[in-house]
Amino acid sequence: MNIEEYYIFLEWLSSQKIKIGESLFHNFENLLHEGNAAAIESINFRAQFIGEYEENIAASYFIIGHFTNYDKPKRIACICVGLEAEYVKDIICLRRKCELYSENQPLFKANPSLFQHVRDRELVDYSVFKRINDSEIIHFNNQYGYIDGYVPLTVLGWMSNNRPQSPIYIRVNPHVVYSTQPPQKLFESQLIPPNPKWWHELSIYNRSHEGCSFFLDKSVNPKDNYDEYWEYHCQNIRRLDIIAKRDGNGNLSMMMEELIEQKNIVSPTERYIVSRMIHLDTDAAIGKSFHDSTLNHLDLAINVYTENNAENRLLENLANGRKVTDASFRTHLLRVENINFSDLFAFAYSFFKSKTLVDEWKDAQFR
Structure with missing residues (x-):
């Protein structure tokens, strides 16, 4: 097996249907038990590229109890294959989530x-x-x-x-439909300083923009700020970029994008970005209070950046007013029309995962 064949196997494994109450690890273990040739080749191939980092990651999964019929090196390889297949599966699911609606769904x-x-x-x-x-x-x-x-x-x-x-x-899930009611699921620092004055009277002039960006501190001590620590290290949130522009016709538009980084746990240089984006526009005139301004529309969307697009998006910033890398795939989630500009806060706090970043943005705009 070579690297191309290995990734083909990961995609195939990640696309297999998983029984209720089981996991991808169960599927992989069953394939090995059945003597599936590609599954066996995958662990032999992966075992050639195991270092101290992979050993430490895999060892933390031993307690789950999978792949106990193998010696330690092969068991580590099995876990690495399973984790990388999970990473591939997440991207496949996001791509499927972003598919355009079709009458065949x-x-x-x-x-x-x-x-x-x-x-x-x-x-x-x-x-x-x-x-x-x-x-x-x-x-x-x-x-x-x-x-x-x-x-x-x-x-x-x-x-x-x-x-x-x-x-x-x-946005509704087009891939499932039920004749009886299904079960209900369980829910679950500043880079570019903002201009706090434009917001109160929408004082961005034609063909100009205002941008700001806020980031979570990777080195924050959880004793000092547990919420920020949790959002960075556990929820993988990186920053919130914001840009507001007024075009030559006087239309004011605004984009807010929260960047969330997901790494391949056993190959951390491989990553993808899932961003949550709010986009809105208004024809409210310069100097008008945002409390009295009506939005033409407000959209919620997700953008997914993979491979080089992910790397590039982390290096770029909406706040600079220049075009950033296009998403690898994306979809809208919700659109509302004819609401107050001030309603934006209800959407921002409900949609974005980082309350720390939204608080910083709000405090900076209204300090």
């Missing part, structure tokens, strides 16, 4: 009329669904589905209570 095959309510093949008109118990479960035409897991459910409730007349479009 299970949700729309079961409900052909639902496709009439699709917007730009990414979102569905929220008004056609009944949401069950304020959860992620939706009901339509005597069938059930799920709202996409990246959509902040709290903001849907907030919109219903505070902006019931505003149009809403949401």
Whole structure:
């Protein structure tokens, strides 16, 4: 087996269906037990590239109890293969999540009329669904589905209570549909200084921009700031980039992007970035208070940057006002129209994972 064949095997392994209550490790272990030639070749190949770093990572997984029929070197190789397949699986799942809607997907095959309510093949008109118990479960035409897991459910409730007349479009999972109600799931420092004055009166002039960026401190002591430590080291959040621009016609647009870095645990130079993005625009005039300004639209989206795109995106910054690397793939999650500019805070706190960064941004803009 060579490196290309190894990665082909990882993709194949990561795409195999996993039984309820089991994991990818179970699948891999079963393949080895059955004498699958490619599975056996993969551990022999991976065993050639095991160093102290991989040994330390794999040893922490021994307690789980997988691959106990192998000696220590082969067991370490098995765990490394499993972890790398999990990394590949995460990217495949994200790519699938970002697929454009199609009438051939299970949700729309079961409900052909639902496709009439699709917007730009990414979102569905929220008004056609009944949401069950304020959860992620939706009901339509005597069938059930799920709202996409990246959509902040709290903001849907907030919109219903505070902006019931505003149009809403949401991302729903197109790959599953149920005839009976499914189970409800369980929920789960500054680089570029901002200009705090423009915000109050939207004082960005035509063909100009204001940007700022905030980052989490990798070396923060958890005793000093546990939340920041947790967000950086456990949630892998890196920073929040913000840019606001007014074009020649006076339209003011704004983008906020929170960057989350995911590394291949046994090959940490390999990584991908999942970013959460808010984009909005308004025709509110220069000098108008944001409290009295109406947004034409506000979008939530995820951007996924893989391979070189991930490296480049970490080096670039929206706040500089220049174009950054395009996402490898992306999708919109939610769109609302005709809401107040000040409603942005409800979306930012619901959607972004780092409360530390959102707090810093808010405090900097209004200090």
